[in-house]
Amino acid sequence: MILHPHLSVNSQGHLTIGGMDTVELAREFGTPAYILDENVIRQNMRTYLSAAEKNFGKGALPLFASKSLCFKEIYKIAAEEGLGIDCVSGGELFTAKSAGFPADRIYFHGNNKTDKDISDAMDMGVGRIVVDNTDELYAVNAEAMRRGTKQGILLRITPGIDPHTHKAVVTGSVDSKFGSAIETGQAMEIVKKAIACDGVELYGLHCHIGSQIFDIYPFSDAADIMVRFIAEIKKECNFSIRELNLGGGLGVRYTENDPHIDYAQAISDIAKVVTGFCNQNGIEMPQVRLEPGRSIVAAAGITLYTVGSVKQIPGFKNYISVDGGMPDNPRYALYQSRYTALIANRADAPRDFRATLAGRCCESGDLLGEDMDIQHAERGDILAVLVTGAYNYSMASNYNRIPRPPVILVKDGNARVAVRRETYDDLIRCDV
Numbered sequence: 001m002i003l004h005p006h007l008s009v010n011s012q013g014h015l016t017i018g019g020m021d022t023v024e025l026a027r028e029f030g031t032p033a034y035i036l037d038e039n040v041i042r043q044n045m046r047t048y049l050s051a052a053e054k055n056f057g058k059g060a061l062p063l064f065a066s067k068s069l070c071f072k073e074i075y076k077i078a079a080e081e082g083l084g085i086d087c088v089s090g091g092e093l094f095t096a097k098s099a100g101f102p103a104d105r106i107y108f109h110g111n112n113k114t115d116k117d118i119s120d121a122m123d124m125g126v127g128r129i130v131v132d133n134t135d136e137l138y139a140v141n142a143e144a145m146r147r148g149t150k151q152g153i154l155l156r157i158t159p160g161i162d163p164h165t166h167k168a169v170v171t172g173s174v175d176s177k178f179g180s181a182i183e184t185g186q187a188m189e190i191v192k193k194a195i196a197c198d199g200v201e202l203y204g205l206h207c208h209i210g211s212q213i214f215d216i217y218p219f220s221d222a223a224d225i226m227v228r229f230i231a232e233i234k235k236e237c238n239f240s241i242r243e244l245n246l247g248g249g250l251g252v253r254y255t256e257n258d259p260h261i262d263y264a265q266a267i268s269d270i271a272k273v274v275t276g277f278c279n280q281n282g283i284e285m286p287q288v289r290l291e292p293g294r295s296i297v298a299a300a301g302i303t304l305y306t307v308g309s310v311k312q313i314p315g316f317k318n319y320i321s322v323d324g325g326m327p328d329n330p331r332y333a334l335y336q337s338r339y340t341a342l343i344a345n346r347a348d349a350p351r352d353f354r355a356t357l358a359g360r361c362c363e364s365g366d367l368l369g370e371d372m373d374i375q376h377a378e379r380g381d382i383l384a385v386l387v388t389g390a391y392n393y394s395m396a397s398n399y400n401r402i403p404r405p406p407v408i409l410v411k412d413g414n415a416r417v418a419v420r421r422e423t424y425d426d427l428i429r430c431d432v
């Protein structure tokens, strides 16, 4: 096993994913290519669903966060596994609709939905719109009134988790572009406004405190603040909140320095806070939603590249250049995210070469990692970057007019194309 149980090395010394030889996958599908182990994705979805139902009760539902990985087939998998989804744009909604995803299990997010987004979402019949602010509340209300319908909504609330005590947590603080803060009184204000609107039905509240969080305390603190707020709403407005969406954000092991997380245990720990408070205070237990993205798909994916030039600059660094880079994985350029990389065709050799992994763009920031411990590399080797299932394909661009790689799903010894490789013709399709 390398980092995760579905990654291993076979008798030829080749890296395998879900038991399949990555060197053969590279030969069959070309490089760069995203490879995803479908069984891992399904297993993670099942873990979330069963842990949510077990700890929060039957109506609990995990929603797969589209922004982490979005293409039609992933929605079919989520639908088959009985999950809901969250979408944050018209494009994600359209993709979900094209895949036949049941609209009533879609939660529509975003801090600045356009009028067209709102009307597209209502055309589709999305179950809930997660309303960010008062302007948006009134826009949703007006559109629903115009149609003579009532739109189910949640309100996005910022619980005010202090980012100084929890550094990884950045979207749940008062000063955020997302949601309405409890601390400033704006959250209670928007709740009252929503209750008074005839075109919306307020089902509940949403919060999302950040991403790649390993510690359980930011989540249980946020859950505690949210249920206390639910109790306050009951007292002040005599109104029952029926849904509580606790967002996503559980961390994933990218390198050997990251811990393993037991997601079922984490969900159980968070549930204790919510059920404990509700029981003690006579609050009816809301139906809970969770919104995992990264923790469902990140570990399932790897990216395969072919090594081009290997440069050793005496007294400085070693560079390994590959046939991809920031267009298929912008995360190092954006956040200096750490990854694990291997030479897939010599995966059992010692990782005793320290190198910076460079892409092929005309941009010195086009790196996949610096000072990485990897095997000695030479031109023609297959290089694998691990744990790239989340926020890689979904963040990919055509910078330098580089076509996007295909997405290949492997399952039980079979590999199939879920998204084909872009062609040069695709690149000029919109050019007039």
Ligand SMILES: *Cc1c(COP(=O)(O)O)cnc(C)c1O
Pocket: 065, 067, 068, 086, 109, 208, 210, 211, 212, 247, 248, 249, 250, 291, 292, 293, 294, 295, 390
């Ligand atoms: C990004 C995001 C998620 C998913 O976060 P992960 O860290 O990928 O689990 C869920 N909900 C909202 C509102 C988000 O913005």
